[in-house]
Amino acid sequence: MADLAVQDGPAPTERPVGDPLVVLSGVDKHFGALHVLQGVDLTVRRGEVVVIIGPSGSGKSTLCRTINRLETIDAGTITIDGKELPSEGRDLARLRADVGMVFQSFNLFAHRTVLENVTLGPTRAKGVKKAAARERAMELLRRVGVADQAHKLPAQLSGGQQQRVAIARALAMDPKVMLFDEPTSALDPEMINEVLDVMVGLARDGMTMLVVTHEMGFARRAAHRVVFMDGGQIVEQADPETFFTAPTSARARDFLSKILTH
Ligand SMILES: Nc1ncnc2c1ncn2[C@@H]1O[C@H](COP(=O)(O)OP(=O)(O)OP(=O)(O)O)[C@@H](O)[C@H]1O
Ligand SMILES: [Mg+2]
Numbered sequence: 720m721a722d723l724a725v726q727d728g729p730a731p732t733e734r735p736v737g738d739p740l741v742v743l744s745g746v747d748k749h750f751g752a753l754h755v756l757q758g759v760d761l762t763v764r765r766g767e768v769v770v771i772i773g774p775s776g777s778g779k780s781t782l783c784r785t786i787n788r789l790e791t792i793d794a795g796t797i798t799i800d801g802k803e804l805p806s807e808g809r810d811l812a813r814l815r816a817d818v819g820m821v822f823q824s825f826n827l828f829a830h831r832t833v834l835e836n837v838t839l840g841p842t843r844a845k846g847v848k849k850a851a852a853r854e855r856a857m858e859l860l861r862r863v864g865v866a867d868q869a870h871k872l873p874a875q876l877s878g879g880q881q882q883r884v885a886i887a888r889a890l891a892m893d894p895k896v897m898l899f900d901e902p903t904s905a906l907d908p909e910m911i912n913e914v915l916d917v918m919v920g921l922a923r924d925g926m927t928m929l930v931v932t933h934e935m936g937f938a939r940r941a942a943h944r945v946v947f948m949d950g951g952q953i954v955e956q957a958d959p960e961t962f963f964t965a966p967t968s969a970r971a972r973d974f975l976s977k978i979l980t981h
Contacts, residue, residue, distance in 0.1 A: 731941050731942055731959070732943055732958050734766065734923070734943070735766065736766045736943060737766050738765055739762045739765075740763055740765045740767075740896055741762070741799055741896055741929070742761075742762050742796075743759050743782075743786075743796075743797050744796050744797075744798075745759075746758070746759040746782075746795035746797060747792065748785060748792050748793055748951075755781050756781055756785070756792070757950070757951040757952045758795070758952070759778075759952070763896065763929055764927070766925045766927055767927055767928075767943050768942045769929050769930070769942065769945075770942040770944070770945045770959070771929065771930070771932075771946045771947075772932070772945060772947055773948035773974065777949050777950060778950075779900070780900050780901075780931065783820070783931060786896075786898060786929070787814070787818040787820055787898065788814070788815070799895065800817065816840075816844060816845065817894055817895045818897075818898060819889030819894035819896070820898045820900070821886055821889055821898070821902050822885075822900050822901075822902070823900060823901040823905050824905060825873070825878070825881040825882050825884070825885045827881055827885060828873070829873055830872070832871060832872060833868050833870070833876070833884050834853065834857070834860070836873065836888050837860065837884065838853055841856075852891070855891060856869075856891055857869065860884070862917075863883035863887045863917050864883060864913070864917070865880050865883050865887070878910055879906055879909075879911075879914055882902055886902075886918070886921075895927065896926075897921065897926055897927070899918065899928065899930040901931050901932060902918070904933075915937045915940075918930070918937065919940050923941070928941075930942070933978055935963060938959040938962075938963070939960070939963070942958075944956055944957070945957060945958070947962065947966070947970075947971045947974070949971075949974070954970050955968045955971050
């Protein structure tokens with residue numbers, strides 16, 4: 720498997736993308752009186768890396784959560800690989816396996832070893848034999864650089880290591896798309912890059928990714944497109960260079976001026 724040490728590769732926008740894989744069309748979501756997603760249209764193509772940024776409360780996490788149906792939607796449609804999201808049952812479980820998710824808080828099973836964290840999904844949900852699951856898990860743990868931690872419990876690892884295990888765990892299900900919701904914002908600064916490097920490697924290997932992050936370096940290194948959300952709407956989208964250097968909307972300019980001065 721490819722070494723994930725990051726070299727200066729081709730510009731992300733030169734990586735080819737395929738047909739639409741995740742398609743949101745007219746998606747609306749309310750929490751009571753709060754209209755948190757307002758007619759969101761978004762298409763993520765196979766092999767495409769899309770970064771979502773925007774102010775706190777703009778609906779970024781909710782958008783991610785609707786894609787694997789951790790949240791229901793009130794109107795509109797979401798399709799993954801041409802199929803509309805099923806509402807429940809076995810079809811929903813199958814769909815969830817197609818969508819890997821990595822959260823800000825690592826959400827590992829605390830009483831399971833690192834290796835067990837990565838093998839549980841495939842053995843329980845996909846019927847993969849234990850030996851095969853272990854072999855694949857070790858390969859993934861090597862890939863994210865934590866194979867030597869396989870027999871420890873999550874609490875014995877650093878935050879950066881735990882987050883890399885969480886990425887390996889999601890990859891073990893062979894997802895078609897990976898969603899990341901602020902995967903580095905709970906990490907100490909020195910650990911952020913080790914996680915971002917793994918993500919950049921994944922992007923370069925052609926994984927389809929939707930990533931909520933304010934890490935502009937990641938967007939520049941890996942994203943085809945930056946989507947700016949505010950108030951439950953997609954306000955503007957462009958390739959990273961264009962977005963960061965010449966945002967067109969006042970809201971995006973205002974937001975960027977705030978995060979750039981931090
Ligand atoms: N389960 C919920 N019940 C009620 N309101 C919610 C719920 N989840 C989110 N909200 C509200 O929906 C809005 C969008 O929240 P969301 O978490 O999607 O924003 P976000 O863009 O991810 O913000 P942040 O950058 O702070 O993570 C916020 O006003 C939030 O308070
Ligand atoms: Mg959020």
